Amino acid sequence: MKISVELTLTPIQDNYEPAIINFIKQMRNSGLTVKENPLSTQVYGDYDTVMTVLNKEIKTAFEAIDRGLIYIKIVKSDRSDYAADF
Secondary structure (H helix, E strand, O other): OEEEEEEEEEEOOOOOHHHHHHHHHHHHOOOOEEEEOOOOEEEEEEHHHHHHHHHHHHHHHHHOOOOEEEEEEEEOOOOOOOOOOO
């Protein structure tokens, strides 16, 4: 089953950028399809593969920060080829 996931990591602390940058770099190196914009990171792939990567990388990101949160949206389909038609 293919899924699309939108993630927003929000460290609630000073010096938050290194944690976000490292999280994005790890997602890029995961072998999954990854797209980024200024507000979020999108990850696309097989459900089991995506969730395994997210489980590991979210834990690593949380261990690197004092306080923070992550917003996650999951869609059951691969939306990586979406293009607005307006």
